[in-house]
Amino acid sequence: MALSENIPALSVVIPVFNEEDNVDLLYQRLHAALSGLGSVEYIFVNDGSQDETLPRVRALRDRDPSVKYLSFSRNFGHQVAVTAGLDVALGRAVVIIDADLQDPPEVIPELYKKFEEGFDVVYAVRSQRRGEGFLKKLTAKIFYRLLRFLTGFSIPVDVGDFRLMSRRSIEVFNKLRERHRYVRGMVSWLGFRQTGVSYIRDPRHSGETKYSVGKMFKLATDGITSFSNVPLQFAGHLGFWISGGSLFYILYIVAMKLFTDKPVIGWASTMTAIIFFGGIQMMTLGVIGEYIGRISDEVKQRPIYIVAETGGIAS
Ligand code: UDP
Ligand code: MG
Numbered sequence: 001m002a003l004s005e006n007i008p009a010l011s012v013v014i015p016v017f018n019e020e021d022n023v024d025l026l027y028q029r030l031h032a033a034l035s036g037l038g039s040v041e042y043i044f045v046n047d048g049s050q051d052e053t054l055p056r057v058r059a060l061r062d063r064d065p066s067v068k069y070l071s072f073s074r075n076f077g078h079q080v081a082v083t084a085g086l087d088v089a090l091g092r093a094v095v096i097i098d099a100d101l102q103d104p105p106e107v108i109p110e111l112y113k114k115f116e117e118g119f120d121v122v123y124a125v126r127s128q129r130r131g132e133g134f135l136k137k138l139t140a141k142i143f144y145r146l147l148r149f150l151t152g153f154s155i156p157v158d159v160g161d162f163r164l165m166s167r168r169s170i171e172v173f174n175k176l177r178e179r180h181r182y183v184r185g186m187v188s189w190l191g192f193r194q195t196g197v198s199y200i201r202d203p204r205h206s207g208e209t210k211y212s213v214g215k216m217f218k219l220a221t222d223g224i225t226s227f228s229n230v231p232l233q234f235a236g237h238l239g240f241w242i243s244g245g246s247l248f249y250i251l252y253i254v255a256m257k258l259f260t261d262k263p264v265i266g267w268a269s270t271m272t273a274i275i276f277f278g279g280i281q282m283m284t285l286g287v288i289g290e291y292i293g294r295i296s297d298e299v300k301q302r303p304i305y306i307v308a309e310t311g312g313i314a315s
Contacts, residue, residue: 009038010112011094013085015045015078020052021206026099026284027060028066033105037112042067043313044099045085048075060199061311068312076305077215079181079222082161084305086170088313095164096183100203103162110197111164120192123156123184124199125165133202142281143220147185150228155188156196163187179304181299182223189227225294234292235284242280 012030016023026041044057044070053088054071061067070084093115097103107124114122129137144157148181161183165173169192188194211219224231244258257261 006090008041008091009093009107010034010040010163011043011089011091012040012108013043013045013082013089013094013096014048014099015047015081015085015096016053017075017078018046018051018053019207019210020049020051020056023053023056023060025205026101026105030097030103030105030108031109034215037109040066041089043085043089044069045081046071047078054083058311060288066314070313071306071309073308074308077210077218078161078174079183079219080305082183084138084163084307087174089170090314092167093164094167094170094215096161098162100207102202103200104202105162107162107197107199108164109172110199113165114195114197115166115262118193119186119195120166120169121190121194123159123187123196125156125196126160127160127198127199131200133208139216141239143223145166146222147227149231150224151185152228155185155223155227156194156200159184159196162199162306166192168192177304178226179187179302180222180226181292181304182219182226185223185227187240212267225290228289231287235287238280238284242277265278 016027019026023044030040030042042060042064044059044067045061045265046054054069057069061069062177068088070088072081072084085096086094093112095108095111097105097108103124111122113126140158143156144159145306147155148157162186163186169187172190173187178186
């Protein structure tokens with residue numbers, strides 16, 4: 001057990017995936033912004049970078065022992081990298097921040113002030129997003145609102161993973177070992193005292209976004225499936241209303257047959273019905289498959305991530 005004077009006041013968890021040109025500047029800005037907050041540890045989580053990110057982080061550690069790192073055996077994804085950082089962070093409070101300087105380090109003291117006022121989770125709310133495409137902003141807006149609608153409990157809107165968490169909230173968070181992780185939702189789920197501080201999101205300092213469309217889609221489905229069974233129930237509702245509707249149509253067909261001489265015209269209506277219901281059935285099967293796939297991943301009980309190398313992390 002570490003002596004209490006070895007416990008840093010603040011840990012900063014930084015997931016990095018091919019961020020070679022951001023690492024140094026980020027460290028400098030963090031260092032300058034946090035100088036007033038007491039002892040700080042910096043935990044870089046290298047998520048399978050292919051570029052010079054890891055050597056740069058090692059070089060930082062050579063200069064400053066409060067820089068520590070974990071390096072994964074391959075790319076496990078941003079949410080998993082954040083999880084690994086929280087697993088090893090020792091601070092009385094922990095901040096999660098992106099490496100690309102979209103989340104300004106200068107906001108951290110404001111988050112910390114709220115922590116000192118007694119809040120357990122202080123998340124940073126994006127009041128403005130600079131330098132991001134129209135489509136990204138629009139899809140994000142729709143998604144956050146859809147999620148709020150589906151989950152029933154309140155996951156704050158327009159909030160990423162840039163946030164501060166207290167020691168006791170992290171202790172509980174670290175017990176949630178699900179494979180498909182939607183960190184910001186899991187943190188909301190914890191409860192405790194949570195509040196937001198608004199900030200303006202800057203453009204990325206260097207490089208391209210590491211969230212491909214595929215990764216964004218996965219994050220979105222993880223968010224929905226981990227916090228809501230509404231899509232599953234939706235299949236049931238749809239079935240209920242459609243079979244209710246078709247009852248009237250069946251009565252109509254039977255009546256036409258029994259009481260009139262007009263033949264019921266066949267091909268068009270048959271085809272429409274087959275195609276329509278075929279589509280709906282495939283879709284609902286897909287939704288069910290999405291949940292079953294996740295159950296299967298949980299049952300396997302594999303570790304969430306694999307660490308290949310560490311620096312300064314007590315095992
Ligand atoms: N990241 C990661 N693994 C990934 C994708 C991203 O660790 O598979 C990191 C990335 O290096 C950055 C943070 O997660 O520090 C946020 O990623 P990015 O800035 O690309 O996302 P965006 O801001 O575009 O949503
Ligand atoms: Mg970014």
